[in-house]
Amino acid sequence: xxxxxxxxxxxxxVTTAKDVMIHVGGFYKNEKDxxxxxxxxxxxxxxxxxxxxxxxxxxxxxxxxxxxxxxIGGVRKQSxxxxxxxxxxxxxxxxxxxxxxxxxxxxxxxx
Numbered sequence: 001x002x003x004x005x006x007x008x009x010x011x012x013x014v015t016t017a018k019d020v021m022i023h024v025g026g027f028y029k030n031e032k033d034x035x036x037x038x039x040x041x042x043x044x045x046x047x048x049x050x051x052x053x054x055x056x057x058x059x060x061x062x063x064x065x066x067x068x069x070x071x072i073g074g075v076r077k078q079s080x081x082x083x084x085x086x087x088x089x090x091x092x093x094x095x096x097x098x099x100x101x102x103x104x105x106x107x108x109x110x111x
């Protein structure tokens with residue numbers, strides 16, 4: 001994926017991104033959390049250099065799970081819709097946003 005020149009984690013100037021993931025972001029619900037006695041709990045997520053799918057009004061009581069399942073399900077449906085090759089490429093267009101907070105520390109309230 002092409003990008004404007006920027007510094008990567010190694011301090012190098014680069015114009016492409018690789019190994020980019022798209023996954024749930026913001027608050028989401030773990031159905032079974034091994035770090036919490038295999039009970040469900042709501043957590044906050046985000047990753048450096050990845051894209052998080054976050055629903056409108058994301059909060060502890062309104063996590064991103066359903067929005068993520070809807071979007072990832074649509075991508076999978078498109079990519080699995082090729083009877084000859086089994087899978088096909090899906091083009092995802094990412095539009096640059098301006099004035100976006102780059103780093104944010106989130107403190108989860110006690111559950």
